Structure formats: C-alpha cells, structure tokens
Amino acid sequence: MTRGLHAYAFFQDFVLLYPVYALLFADSGLSEAQISSLFALWSVTSFTLEVPSGVLADRVSRRLLLAAAPLLAGAGFALWVLLPSYPAFAVGFVLWGAGGALGSGALEALVYEGLAAAGAAHRYPRLIGRSRAVATAAVVVATPLASPVLAAGGYAALGAASVAACVCAAAAGWALPEAPRDRAASDDGDGEAGVLRDALAEVRRAPALLGVLALLSVLSGAEALEEYLPLLARSTGVSDTAVPPLVLLVTAGTAVGQWCAGHATRWAGPALCAAALLLAVGAFSGHPAGMLGVAAAFGVLAWAGVAVETRLQERISDRSRATVTSLAGIGTETVGLLFFAVYGLGSVWAGPGALFAVLAVPFLVVGLLLWRPR
Structure with missing residues (x-):
C-alpha cells in the first residue's frame, strides 16, 4: 500500500496550474x-x-x-484552459470541490481499515503522515516547473x-488495495x-470522540494561516524576491513534520x-x-495533526468511519472561515506578525488539553 499511497x-x-491559476483568471478578464x-x-x-x-x-x-476524485479535478482544469471564461472557471471549481470532497474521509478510512485488517493499524500515523509529506513535496517540485512550462506552451501546456x-x-x-467490508452491515438500516x-x-454517545x-478542527487552522505566509514574510522587511524562499522554508518545515508523524x-501536548x-x-x-520559528511551528502542527487524527480513527467504528471523518472536514472548513474572518477584521488594526501571534493562541489551548492524561 505504501508505494501506491505515495504515488496517489x-x-x-x-498540478502545474496551482501557482498561476489566479493569473489565468485575471488574464481572462476577471476582476x-x-x-x-x-x-x-x-x-x-x-x-x-x-x-x-x-x-x-x-x-x-x-x-x-x-x-x-482526481478525474473530476482534472476535468475542471481542462475546462479552465479550453474555455477560459467565468462560467467555465465556476464549473471547474465545482468539479474540483466535488473531487476533494469525494476523497476526504474515504482515503483515511481505506488506509486505516486496510492496515487494521493486516494487523498493522499502528502504522497509520506514519503512513498517512509521510503520504502528506510526499504531497507537499509535489507542490514544491511543481511550483518552479510552472514558469518554464508557461513560457514554453502557455496556459494550455500547464x-x-x-x-x-x-x-x-x-x-x-x-x-490501492481495499480491505473487504461487511456489505450486509453497510446496507442495513435506511441506506445513506x-x-x-x-x-x-x-459521536453523541462518545464525548471523547466529539x-x-x-x-x-482547531489544528486545521494552520492550513488557513498558510494563505497569509507571503504577507508575513514580506512584513519582516525583506524584498519581494526573498519572500518565496521564506515561504518555501515554512513549507519544508511542514513536510518534515508530516514525514515524522507517528513518532x-x-x-504531542507539550x-x-x-x-x-x-x-x-x-x-x-x-x-x-x-521565520525559522514559524517553520518549526508549522512542522509540529502538521505532526500533531496526524497524531490527533489517529486518535480519531482509533475511536470510530468501520460502519461509519468515512462519515465521521468527513465531520472533521466540516470542522476544518468552519475553523478556516473563522481564521479568515479574524485575520481579515484584525488586519484593520494590526499587521501580519501580531495577527499570527494572536491566532497561535488556539494551538496553545489544544496543546494544554492534549497535555492532560488520555
């Protein structure tokens, strides 16, 4: 499973379009x-x-x-470059969002149950963490490749x-291998x-699960903060040309944390x-x-996120594993919106450094809660 999961x-x-798709929209006349x-x-x-x-x-x-899931995203990307217009971009984002939702929950459930069936559930945090490190590395590799490909073949090539x-x-x-499931158990009741x-x-019966x-969900706030890393880097007084390397430093810290998951x-609390x-x-x-401290912090947040996610998988029954995992996705989206709102409102009075410091408080609270005995 390891090689297949890493390839996936x-x-x-x-995706070479990641670094420049906003430019594609702007070049197509969108405000x-x-x-x-x-x-x-x-x-x-x-x-x-x-x-x-x-x-x-x-x-x-x-x-x-x-x-x-990736075929839906790919169809959306194809629409963007074949019919560059607002309706096509909108449909593409719907397809991409639908693809992301299909994979959310399903991947974690497939991996955990596959390992559990082989008596190796203890390998879950390391395997899922390293797969995310591989995904982060893919972004790091794709980002510098986008420029020469764009210069050679335009958005069509990307x-x-x-x-x-x-x-x-x-x-x-x-x-990917999929462990057999009890179809009778999944088909009883009232279907979906x-x-x-x-x-x-x-979830209601188990307060610990909630x-x-x-x-x-709170730890997922780090994903929202990633969107503001360029602004934080620029606020340190460096030139714009020095911003990408500083952001890449934090990305590398995240990848290291993901790779070390499971150890x-x-x-996790301290x-x-x-x-x-x-x-x-x-x-x-x-x-x-x-930014070195920021990079180290993001690495620990990624590492701890896998540790908490493993606790979640250990508490879920197979019948509703993907559904409960998707509930965590709802929490992720909600926390992300809250972080965006706090940052947006706070930016009226404070700069990126102060806002990052304020938004570090929820992570401190999670750490204190995890510090308690399980």
Whole structure:
C-alpha cells in the first residue's frame, strides 16, 4: 500500500496550474471580486458535499471514489484552459470541490481499515503522515516547473500537464488495495440516511470522540494561516524576491513534520505548546530569522495533526468511519472561515506578525488539553 499511497498523494498535488491559476483568471478578464467569488464557490462546494461524500464512502467502494476524485479535478482544469471564461472557471471549481470532497474521509478510512485488517493499524500515523509529506513535496517540485512550462506552451501546456497528473493519480487510486467490508452491515438500516444517523449517534454517545473532532478542527487552522505566509514574510522587511524562499522554508518545515508523524506522539501536548510559542514569537519578531520559528511551528502542527487524527480513527467504528471523518472536514472548513474572518477584521488594526501571534493562541489551548492524561 505504501508505494501506491505515495504515488496517489504525489500526483494529486503535482498540478502545474496551482501557482498561476489566479493569473489565468485575471488574464481572462476577471476582476478581483469575480476571482474571490470563485474561491467562495469552491469553499461552499467542498463544505456542502463533505458529509454526503463521507456517507457515500461508507456505502460503496472507497477505491472507486478515490479514483474518481482526481478525474473530476482534472476535468475542471481542462475546462479552465479550453474555455477560459467565468462560467467555465465556476464549473471547474465545482468539479474540483466535488473531487476533494469525494476523497476526504474515504482515503483515511481505506488506509486505516486496510492496515487494521493486516494487523498493522499502528502504522497509520506514519503512513498517512509521510503520504502528506510526499504531497507537499509535489507542490514544491511543481511550483518552479510552472514558469518554464508557461513560457514554453502557455496556459494550455500547464493545463495538459495538470490533467495528465490527475489521470496518473486516478490510476494510482484505483490500484490501492481495499480491505473487504461487511456489505450486509453497510446496507442495513435506511441506506445513506441510516449511515448518517449512526455516525451522528456514535459521536453523541462518545464525548471523547466529539472532543477529538474539535481538537482536530482547531489544528486545521494552520492550513488557513498558510494563505497569509507571503504577507508575513514580506512584513519582516525583506524584498519581494526573498519572500518565496521564506515561504518555501515554512513549507519544508511542514513536510518534515508530516514525514515524522507517528513518532513520540505522547509528547504531542507539550510539543504543541512549544510550537504555539515559537509561532507567536517568530511571527511577532518582525525579523526574517523569525521565520525559522514559524517553520518549526508549522512542522509540529502538521505532526500533531496526524497524531490527533489517529486518535480519531482509533475511536470510530468501520460502519461509519468515512462519515465521521468527513465531520472533521466540516470542522476544518468552519475553523478556516473563522481564521479568515479574524485575520481579515484584525488586519484593520494590526499587521501580519501580531495577527499570527494572536491566532497561535488556539494551538496553545489544544496543546494544554492534549497535555492532560488520555
């Protein structure tokens, strides 16, 4: 499973359009307001389909959904370059959001149950963490490649390469092994409604499970903060040409944390407290060297996120595994919107350094909660 999962993760994020698709929209005549509306449509699509896709993953083959997810995204990318216009961009984002929702929950459920069936559930955090590190590495590799490909073949070449990567991801997803499930158990009750009802009942019956969902959702706020890293880097006084290397430094820190997932997880609480302090001090310092602390903090946040996610998987029954995992996705979207709102409102009074320091507080709270005995 390891090689197949790594291949799936790599090709899903080896998309040369990622660094420049906003430029494609602008070059096609879209205003900033129209571009923002596309991002909102993308978020709403993911939010709306998150739980339904999780229920579906508990009813049908998860491998089938993982193969279909990148094909939907690839179809959206093809639309963007073949028919560059607002309607095509909108449809593309709906397809991309739907693809992301299909894979959310299904992947984690397939990996955990496959390992559990082989008596190797303890390998889950290391395997899922390293696959995310591979995905991060794919972004790092794809980003510098986008410029020469754009210069040589324009957006059409970038689109073709991105669609090809999605097709490769679909092939890798279809090749993933899937542990047999008890179809009778998944087909009883009231179908999809029964699966959702069971998932919600499972969360209600286990306060600890609800707590883990909340902690995992808060840790996902680091993903929202990533969007503001260029602004934080620029606020340290460096030139614009020095911003990408500083952002890449934080990306590298994230990848290291993901790669180390599964080790020394009993120290997640104190490590998160230290990461929150590093994030606050490094960001608030206003010095380029402070980005080293930010990079270390993001690495710990990624590492701890996998540790908390593993706690979640350990507490879920197989019948509703993907559905409950998708509930965490709902929490992720909600926390992300809250972080965006706090940052947006706070930017009226404070700069990036101060805002990053304030938004490090929730991570400190999670660290203190995890520090308590399980």
